[in-house]
Amino acid sequence: MKLKHILATALFAAFTLKAGAQQSTGLKVWNNKQCAVVLTYDDAIDVDLDTVLPALDSLQLTGTFYLIGSSSVVNKRLDEWRAAAKRGHELGNHALFHPCDGSLPGRGFVTPDNDLSKYTVSRAVNEIRINNTLLKAIDGKTVRTFAYPCGDLKIGDTYFYDGLKNDFAGARGVTAALQTAAEVDLTNIDCYPIMDKTADYMIDLVKKAQQTHTLLVFLFHGVGGGHSINESLSAHSQLLHYLKAHEKEIWISPMVDVAENIKAYQQEHK
Numbered sequence: 001m002k003l004k005h006i007l008a009t010a011l012f013a014a015f016t017l018k019a020g021a022q023q024s025t026g027l028k029v030w031n032n033k034q035c036a037v038v039l040t041y042d043d044a045i046d047v048d049l050d051t052v053l054p055a056l057d058s059l060q061l062t063g064t065f066y067l068i069g070s071s072s073v074v075n076k077r078l079d080e081w082r083a084a085a086k087r088g089h090e091l092g093n094h095a096l097f098h099p100c101d102g103s104l105p106g107r108g109f110v111t112p113d114n115d116l117s118k119y120t121v122s123r124a125v126n127e128i129r130i131n132n133t134l135l136k137a138i139d140g141k142t143v144r145t146f147a148y149p150c151g152d153l154k155i156g157d158t159y160f161y162d163g164l165k166n167d168f169a170g171a172r173g174v175t176a177a178l179q180t181a182a183e184v185d186l187t188n189i190d191c192y193p194i195m196d197k198t199a200d201y202m203i204d205l206v207k208k209a210q211q212t213h214t215l216l217v218f219l220f221h222g223v224g225g226g227h228s229i230n231e232s233l234s235a236h237s238q239l240l241h242y243l244k245a246h247e248k249e250i251w252i253s254p255m256v257d258v259a260e261n262i263k264a265y266q267q268e269h270k
């Protein structure tokens with residue numbers, strides 16, 4: 001009887017120790033919150049400055065804006081991008097000319113000048129580095145993240161980001177999935193591209209991330225107009241308000257901070 005009791009106690013202790021270890025691991029990541037949510041906005045469009053940034057700032061939320069260096073909206077509104085970075089938003093790198101692979105189906109919009117399939121790998125790497133120099137001149141930062149234009153990872157058989165791993169904290173792709181900190185591939189971070197979705201769809205994704213202690217990255221283009229890939233102003237606003245109401249449980253931060261958190265976690269748990 002006594003032996004049985006000792007065994008049961010030992011088993012229980014082993015079980016709680018294991019559960020405790022899992023819990024402490026779960027809590028270490030995501031800035032000690034349930035999950036991380038990253039709001040990203042691509043292509044350096046006027047709507048970012050006119051609509052999105054005021055909405056984020058009004059709730060003291062921060063996001064990542066992936067800038068195309070050659071965009072006229074970067075040139076014309078340099079001071080506003082600089083001010084956004086000062087308020088805590090990340091200016092991410094979306095390449096100098098946004099080259100996409102024109103050899104893929106449905107890529108009629110790709111011009112000969114900006115056809116990634118005609119690039120050499122070193123040209124892609126060099127242009128992205130020049131865009132980093134431009135962004136550094138705007139915000140003074142030396143660490144940021146990259147987002148693949150059109151989600152294209154390769155030139156021929158070569159992953160061009162292999163030449164850029166040391167230039168960035170991470171790179172955002174376009175595959176829709178929720179991942180734990182252990183699962184995230186920092187060279188191709190998953191995200192949910194958003195177009196004409198309901199607020200419920202987006203908020204359900206956040207709830208799923210909270211339940212599964214995973215990373216959820218949203219990818220927006222237009223918000224209330226400004227781009228052919230558009231999300232309504234009201235659905236976007238409802239998402240922001242849900243995030244704000246749950247900011248004690250959800251870590252809402254620019255991609256660069258989350259990528260560095262994941263990197264530290266992965267190094268610690270090798």
Ligand SMILES: [Zn+2]
Nearest residue numbers: 042043149150
């Ligand atoms: Zn883009």
